[in-house]
Amino acid sequence: MFLPIRAAHFPPINEGEPTTLQALWDVLTRQQYGKPPVWERQATLPAQLGMWVQYFGWQWGRDFPGAIQNGLAVLFGSLGVLGAYRHWDS
Numbered sequence: 001m002f003l004p005i006r007a008a009h010f011p012p013i014n015e016g017e018p019t020t021l022q023a024l025w026d027v028l029t030r031q032q033y034g035k036p037p038v039w040e041r042q043a044t045l046p047a048q049l050g051m052w053v054q055y056f057g058w059q060w061g062r063d064f065p066g067a068i069q070n071g072l073a074v075l076f077g078s079l080g081v082l083g084a085y086r087h088w089d090s
Contacts, residue, residue, distance in 0.1 A: 003027060053077065 003018045016027035026032065036042065043051075056073035064072065 003016075004024055007014055007017055007019045007023075016023060016032060018024035018027045041048070053070065053073045056077045057069040060076050061069035061072035
């Protein structure tokens with residue numbers, strides 16, 4: 001109820017402008033992002049894995065030199081995969 005009531009007052013930032021039922025549905029289902037189905041990749045798998053390693057490096061090792069940063073990324077990434085496997089398995 002909040003979104004249509006707020007949109008009816010035409011605030012300065014009114015993303016999606018859910019003033020109609022169709023517009024509200026589009027906002028709730030996030031149609032404005034136009035994401036492809038999950039099984040369609042937007043980048044190659046090696047590129048996605050590279051970005052994942054880079055993300056872990058930024059999170060836990062950004063103040064260390066490159067080799068240590070990459071090692072920490074692999075270490076914490078491995079722990080994450082192990083944890084995910086343990087949760088999936090149990």
